[in-house]
Amino acid sequence: MHENDLKFTGDMSAADFRKYGYAMVDWIANFFDTIEDRPVLPAIQPGDIRSKIPSSAPKLPEAFEKMIADIDRVIMPGMTHWNHPRYLAYFSSVGSAPGVLGELLAAALNINGMLWQSCPSSTELEQVTTAWMRQLLGLPDHFFGVIYDTGSVSTMHALAAAREQMADLQIREKGMTGRADLPRLRLYISEHTHSSIDKAALALGIGMEGIRRIPSDANFAMQPEALRTAIQEDRSTGWRPFCVVATIGTTSTTAVDPVAEIANICEREDLWLHVDAAYAGSAAILPEMQHHFAGWEKADSVLVNPHKWLFVPLDLSLMYTRKPGVLRRAFSLVPEYLRTAHDDNVVNFMDYGIPLGRRFRSIKLWFVLRYYGVDGLMARLRYHIQLAQNLAQKIDADSDFERVAPTHFSTVAFRACPAGWQDEDALNKLNARLLEAVNATRRFYLTHTKIGGKFVLRIAIGNIRTEARHIEDVWQLLRTMLRDVLKNVQNA
Numbered sequence: 001m002h003e004n005d006l007k008f009t010g011d012m013s014a015a016d017f018r019k020y021g022y023a024m025v026d027w028i029a030n031f032f033d034t035i036e037d038r039p040v041l042p043a044i045q046p047g048d049i050r051s052k053i054p055s056s057a058p059k060l061p062e063a064f065e066k067m068i069a070d071i072d073r074v075i076m077p078g079m080t081h082w083n084h085p086r087y088l089a090y091f092s093s094v095g096s097a098p099g100v101l102g103e104l105l106a107a108a109l110n111i112n113g114m115l116w117q118s119c120p121s122s123t124e125l126e127q128v129t130t131a132w133m134r135q136l137l138g139l140p141d142h143f144f145g146v147i148y149d150t151g152s153v154s155t156m157h158a159l160a161a162a163r164e165q166m167a168d169l170q171i172r173e174k175g176m177t178g179r180a181d182l183p184r185l186r187l188y189i190s191e192h193t194h195s196s197i198d199k200a201a202l203a204l205g206i207g208m209e210g211i212r213r214i215p216s217d218a219n220f221a222m223q224p225e226a227l228r229t230a231i232q233e234d235r236s237t238g239w240r241p242f243c244v245v246a247t248i249g250t251t252s253t254t255a256v257d258p259v260a261e262i263a264n265i266c267e268r269e270d271l272w273l274h275v276d277a278a279y280a281g282s283a284a285i286l287p288e289m290q291h292h293f294a295g296w297e298k299a300d301s302v303l304v305n306p307h308k309w310l311f312v313p314l315d316l317s318l319m320y321t322r323k324p325g326v327l328r329r330a331f332s333l334v335p336e337y338l339r340t341a342h343d344d345n346v347v348n349f350m351d352y353g354i355p356l357g358r359r360f361r362s363i364k365l366w367f368v369l370r371y372y373g374v375d376g377l378m379a380r381l382r383y384h385i386q387l388a389q390n391l392a393q394k395i396d397a398d399s400d401f402e403r404v405a406p407t408h409f410s411t412v413a414f415r416a417c418p419a420g421w422q423d424e425d426a427l428n429k430l431n432a433r434l435l436e437a438v439n440a441t442r443r444f445y446l447t448h449t450k451i452g453g454k455f456v457l458r459i460a461i462g463n464i465r466t467e468a469r470h471i472e473d474v475w476q477l478l479r480t481m482l483r484d485v486l487k488n489v490q491n492a
């Protein structure tokens with residue numbers, strides 16, 4: 001009989017918490033230690049995991065030992081391991097050890113940082129860590145920082161502020177429906193902007209037709225001249241341009257939009273400029289990478305995701321704006337029960353967004369920044385960039401492969417293109433089969449994109465545990481698998 005079987009009030013005892021807490025930490029330490037021995041991708045079918053779990057919650061308390069055992073029995077077989085050094089898909093998102101411990105503490109403290117008073121430590125640590133990051137990123141001191149859960153949510157808040165900036169439209173007061181006096185709003189993005197920007201536009205009533213995609217150049221960067229022309233065209237046909245989103249490090253190829261030029265256009269046209277640096281933003285802490293970020297200090301809002309390439313576990317997105325008053329105007333709404341005596345002298349972060357409840361997210365960022373130190377973080381990012389550059393050179397030197405975009409940061413976009421393969425359709429099928437073959441080994445996880453009709457493979461390096469030998473392994477595997485796939489094609 002377990003002690004818990006008889007208890008129907010109160011929480012786990014401190015003694016049990018210690019016991020199971022140590023067991024859980026042991027499990028996690030062992031997981032980190034042995035992660036490389038595990039496949040990156042699971043070998044399962046949809047429904048396999050659910051079938052191992054009862055269809056309703058247990059009526060009586062269960063033993064914690066059994067719960068820990070079920071992590072291995074039930075959960076591990078269905079894991080795509082984002083923390084794995086051979087995970088090279090999408091962009092990485094790494095739960096580093098100090099970040100995991102920060103999450104544990106945040107859960108234990110379990111505050112709600114909606115108001116300064118509802119947890120002064122949370123509010124002030126958020127102010128301090130966002131200021132530390134602002135300095136590291138090289139953004140000016142007047143940028144106000146706020147932590148949201150994801151980049152998508154950061155962008156949604158930035159675009160809401162952009163909409164609110166058009167005070168003459170009185171959207172906060174009158175809404176956007178049933179109004180003959182409201183012009184159609186236009187948002188400018190590039191062909192390679194992340195879908196989260198479209199989603200934010202959907203949520204904010206801009207609509208898909210309100211999004212205008214500006215063509216990109218040969219390096220997949222937005223063409224400022226085309227942007228200028230589009231704005232003029234729209235103004236002359238009754239649209240109301242209000243916002244441009246530029247990206248530093250696009251999702252497919254990590255292209256860099258010419259932010260400085262775009263910022264000048266936005267200034268002249270009185271448009272809000274939002275810079276999405278969700279992935280690449282972390283690289284701004286490196287002086288030698290700062291040139292990619294030229295002009296972002298002129299943006300109205302900037303987003304960087306430490307949960308992508310700064311080793312902070314999901315979720316933590318940083319949003320900076322030089323117009324906090326506009327963001328606040330978009331979202332502040334204070335019912336009586338949330339008023340405090342300090343309101344005039346403090347930041348109440350609930351005023352800067354939709355969520356009222358706010359987790360103590362800054363604590364894991366604080367832990368990561370302190371544990372690795374700025375020099376430690378810089379060294380790790382430099383290592384990833386070096387790994388990507390080395391891989392890019394190997395791809396360039398191999399006549400069976402080609403890169404399809406410049407490698408600005410730590411992500412390489414490439415495809416197989418063996419001699420004699422000219423037909424684009426056939427090349428696309430070949431690359432799709434190659435990707436499938438690599439992932440079928442479950443030793444690596446790569447993902448793809450489509451650029452200009454081409455099926456493109458990506459290797460995104462950003463995991464704190466990834467080393468040169470992993471990248472060499474994936475490269476050799478790609479070459480071997482290509483030979484196999486070609487053999488199969490010839491025999492078919």
Ligand SMILES: Cc1ncc(COP(=O)(O)O)c(C=O)c1O
Nearest residue numbers: 150151152194196250251276278
């Ligand atoms: C450039 C870019 N922006 C935004 C996002 C969305 O970030 P999140 O997953 O935090 O919402 C991504 C996701 O990969 C991205 O690549």
